[in-house]
Amino acid sequence: MSMTLNDREAITKIKEGKIEYFKVIVDKYTRIIFGYFRKRLSIKEDAEDLTQNCFIKFYKNIEKFNEDKEISPYLVQIAKNELKMFYRQKKPTLSLNEEMAGKLENETNFSKDYLEIINGLPKKQAKILKLLSEGFSYQEIADKLDRPLNTIKTIIRRVRLKIGKQHKWEI
Amino acid sequence: MGDLDKKIISKIYLYETKKTFVQIILWSLLAIFFLILSIFFGTVIWGLLIEQESFDFLAILNQDVEVIKKFLFDNIFIFFAEIPKTLIVVFTIIIILLLFVIYGMIKNYKKNRNKIKSIISFWKKKI
Numbered sequence: 001m002s003m004t005l006n007d008r009e010a011i012t013k014i015k016e017g018k019i020e021y022f023k024v025i026v027d028k029y030t031r032i033i034f035g036y037f038r039k040r041l042s043i044k045e046d047a048e049d050l051t052q053n054c055f056i057k058f059y060k061n062i063e064k065f066n067e068d069k070e071i072s073p074y075l076v077q078i079a080k081n082e083l084k085m086f087y088r089q090k091k092p093t094l095s096l097n098e099e100m101a102g103k104l105e106n107e108t109n110f111s112k113d114y115l116e117i118i119n120g121l122p123k124k125q126a127k128i129l130k131l132l133s134e135g136f137s138y139q140e141i142a143d144k145l146d147r148p149l150n151t152i153k154t155i156i157r158r159v160r161l162k163i164g165k166q167h168k169w170e171i
Numbered sequence: 172m173g174d175l176d177k178k179i180i181s182k183i184y185l186y187e188t189k190k191t192f193v194q195i196i197l198w199s200l201l202a203i204f205f206l207i208l209s210i211f212f213g214t215v216i217w218g219l220l221i222e223q224e225s226f227d228f229l230a231i232l233n234q235d236v237e238v239i240k241k242f243l244f245d246n247i248f249i250f251f252a253e254i255p256k257t258l259i260v261v262f263t264i265i266i267i268l269l270l271f272v273i274y275g276m277i278k279n280y281k282k283n284r285n286k287i288k289s290i291i292s293f294w295k296k297k298i
Contacts, residue, residue, distance in 0.1 A: 017281070019290070052182055
């Protein structure tokens with residue numbers, strides 16, 4: 001296997017089923033991606049795990065990848081998403097005490113109203129709002145629903161205005 | 172090649188090994204399933220046609236040209252009236268699905284062959 005292949009040729013070969021050519025990509029970009037994570041994470045093992053996930057995700061989506069495009073921006077975008085997910089999972093959790101239980105009651109009422117609002121919205125808007133409330137970013141929602149980012153932003157702005165007229169909440 | 176690179180490549184091969192073999196097994200099972208179904212329905216339809224003596228209308232071809240001209244369309248009409256239509260529709264659908272599966276297998280043959288070669292050479296080196 002020639003290691004002087006460029007990215008485009010390597011991707012084409014991988015798409016033909018020659019998995020060994022993924023080494024070309026890994027050799028070339030591991031340092032960049034690992035460096036990206038290492039700068040942002042204190043634990044080396046975490047950075048390594050995320051780097052591995054990043055390349056596995058890239059490999060899983062390689063069929064859809066346009067070989068005429070640059071690989072590094074795509075990999076960095078996956079890395080950014082991985083990092084977001086990592087931080088989300090690492091969010092500290094608190095055990096419930098009495099004071100918090102009282103607050104929770106109010107929140108439950110809020111959730112009921114919130115559900116009513118979601119049910120009253122058109123399907124597409126309701127889905128986006130639900131994803132937003134689950135903690136997904138605009139970009140992640142756009143990726144998930146296969147819509148442009150700006151469309152998602154517009155829909156959310158419209159929903160905000162719509163709900164804002166009925167209730168004085170902020171989503 | 173560093174340790175991290177090796178880990179990534181190992182994971183990729185592990186993922187691809189599972190995916191490729193599951194895919195090949197699934198497609199093969201689908202092909203076998205549709206093949207068995209098509210043989211079953213084909214046999215049933217053939218049996219029915221033989222039992223009904225539907226193919227007797229072909230005997231008209233041994234007759235004189237005048238007789239053939241006069242009765243051919245009537246015989247064909249009777250033949251189509253006799254055939255088990257529902258079974259033939261089901262049989263046709265199964266054949267189309269079978270062809271679709273076979274087409275899919277042929278289309279991905281080269282790619283899967285390359286994948287299997289890569290996977291085998293990787294695991295051989297590992298062992």
